[in-house]
Amino acid sequence: xxxxxDEIVHAPNRLKICAFLDAIDSAEFSVLRDxxxxxxxxLSKHVKALQDAGYAEVSKPTGQGRxxxxxxxxxxxxxxxxxxxxxxxxxxxx
Amino acid sequence: xxxxxxxxxxxxxxxxxxxAAIAQARAAxxxxxxTPWWYHPTLGLLCAAYVPxxxxxxxxxxxxxxxxxxxxxxxxxQAYRRQTGVWVSGFHxxxxxxxxxxxxLLLGLTVAGGLATAQLTDRGWVVWLLSxxxxxxxxxxxxxxxxxLRADLRARP
Numbered sequence: 001x002x003x004x005x006d007e008i009v010h011a012p013n014r015l016k017i018c019a020f021l022d023a024i025d026s027a028e029f030s031v032l033r034d035x036x037x038x039x040x041x042x043l044s045k046h047v048k049a050l051q052d053a054g055y056a057e058v059s060k061p062t063g064q065g066r067x068x069x070x071x072x073x074x075x076x077x078x079x080x081x082x083x084x085x086x087x088x089x090x091x092x093x094x
Numbered sequence: 095x096x097x098x099x100x101x102x103x104x105x106x107x108x109x110x111x112x113x114a115a116i117a118q119a120r121a122a123x124x125x126x127x128x129t130p131w132w133y134h135p136t137l138g139l140l141c142a143a144y145v146p147x148x149x150x151x152x153x154x155x156x157x158x159x160x161x162x163x164x165x166x167x168x169x170x171x172q173a174y175r176r177q178t179g180v181w182v183s184g185f186h187x188x189x190x191x192x193x194x195x196x197x198x199l200l201l202g203l204t205v206a207g208g209l210a211t212a213q214l215t216d217r218g219w220v221v222w223l224l225s226x227x228x229x230x231x232x233x234x235x236x237x238x239x240x241x242x243l244r245a246d247l248r249a250r251p
Contacts, residue, residue, distance in 0.1 A: 010112075012111075012112075012115055015115055016116075019115070023119070023247050024186075025180075027180045027181075035123075088109050
């Protein structure tokens, strides 16, 4: 079973981040933090893991007053998440 | 312990928790997607102004109108992002996509109709009527899009 699940996406908080970002296109860091109910440092760690895997992109648009961090899934991240969800669904097909 | 599919009972329980977590995150996204009250009216006004702007006047003025429309649209998107902390492309998959396509078609048809009317006839009032249609349509379709998107997100992943 484990070979069909994506180990990066599998972690509960990262799965929620992926599900949230897949549902929309991009979200500000504080929105993700509030959704998970975790500290900034915890979210940073998970976002970094997704970034390192090439699953998420982080941007800090300037020129809008205070700089905010925005996170979005890459096409590779969307595919990995979709494959993970497909594997989950297969689990309940029989 | 494994069932006939080869999955262990602990794996199935974990899978069930994962699907629940996904549903929870998508519901949170749906809750977050509350469009500011000013978004659709402002977008409607932009589209309503765009129709006569490209219908009447010389080619140079039309080019200016296109640039102004794109810049104003981009500023509106930035204002939405700043207020909500999220952004959704209008052409996300699901039922909401139909409303995004319908809105694009509405704008395209009202602009094309206005341009053709202004160039080929002297019935300027038709252009203003199409402008009003664009305003009402963008507002109505925008709200339908929001409702469909929230329903899509709350549906199964």
